[in-house]
Amino acid sequence: MCGVAGLWQTGAVPDRTVLAAMTAAIRRRGPDADGHWLDANSGVALGHRRLAILDLTPAGAQPMLSHCGRLAIAFNGEVYNFAAIRKALEQAGLAPAWRGHSDTEVMLAAIAAWGLEAALKQFVGMFAFALWDRETRTLSLARDRLGEKPLYYGWQEETFLFGSELKALKAHPAFRAEIDRDALALFLRHNAIPAPYSIYRGIRKLPPGTFLQLHAGQKEAQPVAYWSAQSVAEAGQRDPFRGSDAEAATELERLLGQAISGQMVADVPLGAFLSGGIDSTTVVALMQAQSSRPVKTFTIGFNEAGYNEAEHAHAVARHLGTEHTELYVTPRDAMDVIPNLSAIYDEPFADSSQIPTFLVSRLARGHVTVSLSGDGGDELFGGYNRYFWARNIWRRLGWAPRPLRGALAGVLTTVPPASWDRAFQKLEQWLPTRLRYANPGDKLHKAAEILAVRSPEEIYLGLVSHWKTPAQLVPGSHEPPTLLTDPARRADLPDFEHRMMLLDTVTYLPDDILAKVDRAAMAVSLETRVPLLDHRVVEFAWTLPLSMKIRHGQGKWLLRQVLYRHVPQSLMERPKMGFGVPIDHWLRGPLKAWAEALISPERLRREGIFDPEPIQRKWVEHQAGARNWAYYLWDILMFQAWLETQ
Numbered sequence: 077m078c079g080v081a082g083l084w085q086t087g088a089v090p091d092r093t094v095l096a097a098m099t100a101a102i103r104r105r106g107p108d109a110d111g112h113w114l115d116a117n118s119g120v121a122l123g124h125r126r127l128a129i130l131d132l133t134p135a136g137a138q139p140m141l142s143h144c145g146r147l148a149i150a151f152n153g154e155v156y157n158f159a160a161i162r163k164a165l166e167q168a169g170l171a172p173a174w175r176g177h178s179d180t181e182v183m184l185a186a187i188a189a190w191g192l193e194a195a196l197k198q199f200v201g202m203f204a205f206a207l208w209d210r211e212t213r214t215l216s217l218a219r220d221r222l223g224e225k226p227l228y229y230g231w232q233e234e235t236f237l238f239g240s241e242l243k244a245l246k247a248h249p250a251f252r253a254e255i256d257r258d259a260l261a262l263f264l265r266h267n268a269i270p271a272p273y274s275i276y277r278g279i280r281k282l283p284p285g286t287f288l289q290l291h292a293g294q295k296e297a298q299p300v301a302y303w304s305a306q307s308v309a310e311a312g313q314r315d316p317f318r319g320s321d322a323e324a325a326t327e328l329e330r331l332l333g334q335a336i337s338g339q340m341v342a343d344v345p346l347g348a349f350l351s352g353g354i355d356s357t358t359v360v361a362l363m364q365a366q367s368s369r370p371v372k373t374f375t376i377g378f379n380e381a382g383y384n385e386a387e388h389a390h391a392v393a394r395h396l397g398t399e400h401t402e403l404y405v406t407p408r409d410a411m412d413v414i415p416n417l418s419a420i421y422d423e424p425f426a427d428s429s430q431i432p433t434f435l436v437s438r439l440a441r442g443h444v445t446v447s448l449s450g451d452g453g454d455e456l457f458g459g460y461n462r463y464f465w466a467r468n469i470w471r472r473l474g475w476a477p478r479p480l481r482g483a484l485a486g487v488l489t490t491v492p493p494a495s496w497d498r499a500f501q502k503l504e505q506w507l508p509t510r511l512r513y514a515n516p517g518d519k520l521h522k523a524a525e526i527l528a529v530r531s532p533e534e535i536y537l538g539l540v541s542h543w544k545t546p547a548q549l550v551p552g553s554h555e556p557p558t559l560l561t562d563p564a565r566r567a568d569l570p571d572f573e574h575r576m577m578l579l580d581t582v583t584y585l586p587d588d589i590l591a592k593v594d595r596a597a598m599a600v601s602l603e604t605r606v607p608l609l610d611h612r613v614v615e616f617a618w619t620l621p622l623s624m625k626i627r628h629g630q631g632k633w634l635l636r637q638v639l640y641r642h643v644p645q646s647l648m649e650r651p652k653m654g655f656g657v658p659i660d661h662w663l664r665g666p667l668k669a670w671a672e673a674l675i676s677p678e679r680l681r682r683e684g685i686f687d688p689e690p691i692q693r694k695w696v697e698h699q700a701g702a703r704n705w706a707y708y709l710w711d712i713l714m715f716q717a718w719l720e721t722q
Contacts, residue, residue: 078138079105079125079598080150080227081239082206083248084215084290088234090114090121094248099123101243105152105598113139113148118292120208120215122150123244127601129154129342129446135176142184143172146211151180152240153203153225154605156338158182161198165189192216196287196302200338200610204282206238213292221303222452222609223271223284223586226594230279236290237279241595242422245279253722254278257553260424260685264546264711267426268588270558272299275423284586303611306567309578312618313569324624325637327616329362332638335610336362336448344445347372349436349604350398352388354459354632354639354648355450359607361396361642363448370399374440374447376432377404378657391647403439410435410657411666418718420599426542426714427588428659428706434596441600451589452608455580456617457632458625461519463573466535470572493517493704517704532572537561540584542707549687559583571622581614660706664699671695671709674716683719686712 079102083090095112103110106125113122124138139150155161158179165171165182170189175181179201186195187207202224207216217238219227229238232250239245246253259273271281282288286299317324340346340363348360350373363371373393377386386402393400410431417430440447454460496517537560538544547553559565559582569575590606597604607613617625620634627633639648663671673679675695680688691712694705 078127078152079103079240079244080152080204080206081123081125081244081247082150083121083238084236085119085121086234086236086293088119089116090119092121095121095123097247098239098244099125101247102239102241104601105240107601109137111138111150113141113150115148115208115210118208118210118213122148122206122208124150127445127603129344129603131176131178132343133176136178136180138180140178140180140184142188143175144188146209147184147188148208148210149180149184149205151183151203151205152227153201153205153220154339154603155179155183155199155201155203156335156341156610157198157200161186192218192287192289193300193302200612202605202609204240215290216287217282217290218287219282219284221285221611222305222581222590222606222614224590224594224606224609226591227282228274228279229282229288230274230276231295232278242274242276242279243419252278255685257550257685258556260715261546261550261553261555262558263424263426263715264543264549265541265555266583266587267542267707267711268591269423269425270583270587273556284582305582305614306578308615309574309581309618310568312615312620313574315619316621317616317619317624321624321634321637324620324634325641328613328634329638329641331610331613331616332358332607333362333366335607335613337366338610339448339605339607340366342446345372345443346446346448347374347440347444348448349373349440349450350375350389350393350400351385351450352390352392353385353450354635355453355608356389357392357450357643357648358453358635358639359448359450360392360398361639364396364398365642370397372444373398373400374436374443375400375402376436376439377402378410378432379404379406388650392643395643395647401439401443403435405432405435407658407662407666411662414667414670414717416599417714418721421591421595421718424711424715424718425591425595426711427592428710429656430592430596431657433592434599437593437597437602437604438600441597441602444602446603446605447597448605448607449593450608451593451606452585452614453632453635455577455585456608456614457635458573458577458622459631460580462536462539463576463626463631464629465519466532466539466576467572470532470535488520489703491517492701493520494701496520533566533575536576536579540580542711549690550685551687573622573626577625659710660698660704663706663709664701668699671713674713674720675709685715685719 081098099110102125106127108128109126111124122139139148141148162182165185202220204219204225204227226240228242235250237245237248245251254277256277259269259275263269271283283299285303286301288297288299290297350356350360375386375389378384413431413434500516547555567578593604624634675691677688677692680686694708697703698705
C-alpha cells in the first residue's frame with residue numbers, strides 16, 4: 077500500500093521539486109520512502125510514496141524500471157498472486173534475472189512479456205498504477221477490478237496530472253481548483269462523488285476495472301474495461317451454480333480461504349478489523365483457521381445504545397481465540413476527528429461512519445501495518461436492509477394509487493423517529509429477528525420518503541439518495557447521468573434484488589465504502605485488504621441463485637453457512653447494525669454551534685453555492701426533534717467544512 081503521483085508535461089522538462097511537492101502531499105500513504113523518476117526527453121515524471129509491506133529492501137523501491145529498461149511504474153496496492161505469476165514466467169522462459177521478491181518487479185515482467193491488458197487479467201489484487209512505456213511513448217493508468225485503490229487524473233493547461241489523492245494534483249502549480257457544481261449535486265444525492273466525476277472540473281476518477289492509455293501528442297483518451305462487474309453478473313446468472321447448498325458452501329469456503337491465504341502474506345505485522353458482524357467474523361474465523369498463532373483483531377466501542385458492536389466482537393474474539401484489542405471511545409474522541417476529515421478525504425465525503433473507521437484504523441496501526449477488512453459481503457450476498465424493503469414496499473403497496481401512498485408517507489412522518497423507536501422497543505420481544513432493526517424510526521422515515529414512486533428502480537434510487545432533488549439546492553447545476561439513472565445501462569438480471577446488489581457493487585461500494593476505508597487507513601499509514609472482493613469470490617457469488625443469498629427473509633444465507641462451520645449460530649443472531657456514530661444527537665448537542673456557524677443562511681448566501689432556504693428548514697425541524705435530517709445536514713456540513721480548507 078502506497079501512494080502514486082506524477083505528470084506528463086508536453087514540451088518541457090519536468091521539475092523535480094514540483095514532483096517532490098506532489099509526493100510530499102501524500103506522505104501519509106507511504107512514510108517509509110519517497111521515490112522520483114523522470115524521463116526528461118519525454119516530459120514524464122513518476123513519483124511514489126512507499127509503505128513497505130513486501131521486500132523491505134531497496135530492491136522493492138519505486139518507481140521501478142523493468143529489466144529491459146523499457147517500462148517504468150509507480151504502483152499502489154498489492155498483487156497477491158505474484159508468486160504464481162513469477163513461476164509461470166519462469167516456466168515459460170520469460171523471467172528476467174530477479175533483483176528481489178516484490179510484486180512490483182513481477183508485475184513489470186508480466187506486462188513486458190504479455191502486454192498490459194493480458195497482464196491485468198492475470199493480476200489478483202488491489203492496485204492503481206501509472207506505467208510509462210519509453211519505446212512507444214505511452215502513459216497507461218490502471219485500476220483494480222472492484223475499485224479498492226483510487227486514481228485521479230486530468231489535464232491542467234498543458235500538463236497531464238495523476239495521483240492517488242487530489243491533494244497530490246493540487247500541489248502542482250498548474251492546478252486550477254474550480255468546483256464542479258454538477259458533481260456537487262451528485263454528492264448531495266449520494267454523500268460521495270461517484271466515478272468518473274470529482275469535485276473539480278476537468279479532473280476524473282479512473283473507474284474500477286479499467287485502464288487508460290495516453291499517447292504522445294494525444295489530449296483525449298477514454299478508459300477501457302478489462303473486467304466488468306455487470307458482465308460477470310449477467311454471465312453468472314445465465315449459467316448459474318447447479319450444485320447443492322452444501323456444495324455451494326464448501327466451494328465458497330474454499331475460495332474465501334484461498335483469498336485470505338494470499339492476503340495474509342506480508343513482511344510486516346498483520347491483523348484484522350472485527351466488528352462481530354457476519355462479514356468481519358467470517359474473515360477472522362478463516363484467518364484463524366489458517367494461522368498457527370492468535371490473529372490480532374481490533375474493534376472500537378461506543379456507550380450509546382444502538383451504535384455499539386464491541387461486546388459482540390469481544391464474544392467472537394473469545395470464541396475464536398484471537399489476540400483482541402478493543403477501545404471504547406467517548407463522543408469527545410469521535411468529535412475530535414471531525415476537524416481533520418477534510419484533509420483525510422480530500423474532496424467532500426459525508427458517510428458519517430468515516431469517523432469510527434478512522435478510529436479503528438488508528439487503533440490497529442498502533443499494533444500492525446496491515447489489516448484485513450470484511451467489506452463487500454452485503455453487496456455480494458444480499459445483506460443490506462434495502463434489498464428487503466424495496467421489494468416488499470413495491471410488492472405490497474405498488475398496486476395502490478400514488479396519492480394514497482403519499483398520504484401514508486405523511487402519516488409515518490408525523491410521528492418523530494424517537495417515538496417510533498420507543499414503540500418498537502415495546503414490541504421487540506414479540507417480533508421475529510428479521511423485523512428487529514437498529515434505529516427503526518429513522519428507517520421508517522426513510523422508507524416514507526420513497527413511497528410515491530413509479531417503479532421498483534425508483535424505490536432503490538430513493539433509498540440510496542439523501543437529497544432527492546439536489547440540483548435545486550445548487551443553483552445552476554444539472555445532475556449528470558450515472559449508472560443509477562441511465563436506463564440504457566441497466567443490467568439484464570431477472571431479480572430486482574440482484575439488480576440492486578449489482579448497482580451497489582459498482583457505485584456505493586467503490587465510491588463510498590472502499591473510498592472511506594482507503595482514506596481513513598492511509599491517513600494513519602495502515603494497509604487494508606478486502607478478501608471478500610477477491611474477483612474469484614465475486615465471480616462465484618454471481619453464479620449463485622438468489623435463494624442462496626436471501627432465504628427466509630434473511631440476507632447472506634450462504635455466507636452464514638460458511639461462518640457457522642466455525643462460530644456457533646447463537647453467537648451471531650442479532651439485528652443488523654451499521655458502523656456509525658450518533659450524528660443526529662450530536663447535531664442537537666455538542667456539534668450544534670459548529671454546525672450553525674457553517675450553515676448560517678447569511679454565510680450560505682454570501683458563498684453563493686447553496687440555496688439556504690431548504691437547508692435552514694431541515695435544520696429547524698431537526699433541532700425540534702420533529703424529523704431526523706442528520707444525513708442531509710451532514711452532507712452540507714462536510715462540504716462546508718471542506719470548502720473552508722480550500
